[in-house]
Each structure stands twice: as C-alpha cells, then as structure tokens.
Amino acid sequence: INTTLQDLQLDYLDLYLIHWPVALKREVAYPQTGEDMLSLTDVPLSETWAEMIVLKEMGLTRHIGVSNFSIKKLEEVTAATGVRPEVNQLELHPFLQQWPMVDYCREYGIVLTGYCPLGSSDRPANRIVDGEPKLFENEVIRTLAQARGCSAAQLMLAWAVNRGTSVIPKSVNAGRLQENLAAADIELTEQEMKALRELDLQYRYIKGNFWCLEGSDYTLESLWDE
Structure with a gap:
C-alpha cells in the first residue's frame, strides 16, 4: 500500500x-504457472484480512473490502477477525444477478459493487467465449429501453442502482460518461424489475480460470465455492 500511496501522491486511500x-508469490503480479501461486493453506485469507484491518487502523485507508468473495469466504474472514468487509466487488448484471449475495450484503450492511455491469464486451479476446450471451442483443433489455426512451446501457445501470447496488462501468467517452451518470435518475417500475429478474442465467463473463493454473491449488469450484 505504501508503494500505491507514493505512486498516487496520497496520504491515504x-x-x-x-x-x-x-x-501469489512476492513480485508476481500475473502468474504464468502454478509455481507462481501460493495456496490459501499457506497464506489464509483471514491473515491477509487481518493485515488489511491494521492498514485501516494506521490511517492508510479509510475503508477496506474484498472482491470476488463468496458468502463462505466473507463469513470466514469475519469469524476469524471480528471485522466484516465494508465492500464486496463482484460481477453483476442481468445475466448474473447473484440474489443470495445481494440479500446477504443487505442484511449485514456490506456495500455490493458490480463490475462488468454491461457485460465487459471490451475484455481481452482470450477471455471471450464463442457463443456467449450478449446483454446488448437481449430482446427484453432492448424493448424495455426503447419503451423508456433510454439506452440499453442506461437501463442496465438503472436496474443495478434500483436494487441497491453500486456499479463501476468503464468508459473513456465523455458522452457515455454523462449517459451513465444520468442512469442513476431512472426509477424502474416493479414490472420492469420483474422482467429483468427473469433474465438471470447465472452466467459469468469473468470466470477466473486464469487463476486455475496447472500445478496450483485453485479450481473454479474452490474459487467461487460453487
């Protein structure tokens, strides 16, 4: 965190x-083989989380959280330290709605932040699966957006905000940034929310298989606890 603060020229995050x-092993940012990785037996998540708590106590960050944690992993670090993550950042969109996590975070006051809220169509080609479902081509989304006079992107962002999650869409286009912000003012009806809820496919665009390297202890099942 000290390197990050120096790079950003900040006193705290x-x-x-x-x-x-x-x-991961020290100095490894992007593992190439399983040898670059360490098991969670050697480096338990609870120990890493305990160090995160210390960083907050030192004033180096105002808030601490996690990303891509299952409910089981949230419970694990909370039970070990007595401190619950303030944020969990997950892939969330109409094709991956994760309602059990939404309900869990609402119950325990955890802010749930959705990444890939529009499907991340600009991700690297080697992470795109042939024939995967496309949010922008979905007829329900397109029809609802047209009826409202908004874009499909605005409809999906409004859906996320309307169910109490925050979103982090990626854009470097000024017009799209303004469009994204305007989506926060759209209040969807109960019927619209119901129609969108029926689109859930439990489909991940970011599967995490880049961590499941030969020779490592990680599998998709252990990563997501599914």
Whole structure:
C-alpha cells in the first residue's frame, strides 16, 4: 500500500480491496504457472484480512473490502477477525444477478459493487467465449429501453442502482460518461424489475480460470465455492 500511496501522491486511500481470493508469490503480479501461486493453506485469507484491518487502523485507508468473495469466504474472514468487509466487488448484471449475495450484503450492511455491469464486451479476446450471451442483443433489455426512451446501457445501470447496488462501468467517452451518470435518475417500475429478474442465467463473463493454473491449488469450484 505504501508503494500505491507514493505512486498516487496520497496520504491515504478511500478504499483498499483484496482483489481476488488467491495468493501469489512476492513480485508476481500475473502468474504464468502454478509455481507462481501460493495456496490459501499457506497464506489464509483471514491473515491477509487481518493485515488489511491494521492498514485501516494506521490511517492508510479509510475503508477496506474484498472482491470476488463468496458468502463462505466473507463469513470466514469475519469469524476469524471480528471485522466484516465494508465492500464486496463482484460481477453483476442481468445475466448474473447473484440474489443470495445481494440479500446477504443487505442484511449485514456490506456495500455490493458490480463490475462488468454491461457485460465487459471490451475484455481481452482470450477471455471471450464463442457463443456467449450478449446483454446488448437481449430482446427484453432492448424493448424495455426503447419503451423508456433510454439506452440499453442506461437501463442496465438503472436496474443495478434500483436494487441497491453500486456499479463501476468503464468508459473513456465523455458522452457515455454523462449517459451513465444520468442512469442513476431512472426509477424502474416493479414490472420492469420483474422482467429483468427473469433474465438471470447465472452466467459469468469473468470466470477466473486464469487463476486455475496447472500445478496450483485453485479450481473454479474452490474459487467461487460453487
């Protein structure tokens, strides 16, 4: 965190996250083989979370959270330290609605932030699966957006906000940034929310298989606890 603060020329961060529930060897940013990774037996998530708590106590970050954590992993770090993550950042969109997590975070006051709220169509080609469902081509989304006079992107962002989650859409286009912000003012009807809820496919665009390297202890099942 000290390197990050120096790079950003800041005294503290507003929010610091454990980005994935995995452990890497020192100096490894992007593992190439399983040898670059450490098991969660060697580096338990609870120990990493305990250090995050210390960073907050030192004033180096105002808030601490996690990303891509299952309910089981949230419970694990909370039980070990007595401190619950303030944020959990997950892939969330109409094709991956994760209602059990939404309900859990609402119950325990955890801010749930959705990444890939529009499907992340600009992600690297090697992470795109042939034949995967496309949010912008979905007829229900297109019809609802047209009836409202908004874009499909605005409809999906409004859906996320209307169910009490925050969203982090990516854009470098000024017009789209304004469009994204305007989506926060759209209040969807109960009927619209119901129609969108029926689109849930439990489909992940970011599967996390890049962590499941040969020779590592990680599998998709252990990553997501599914």
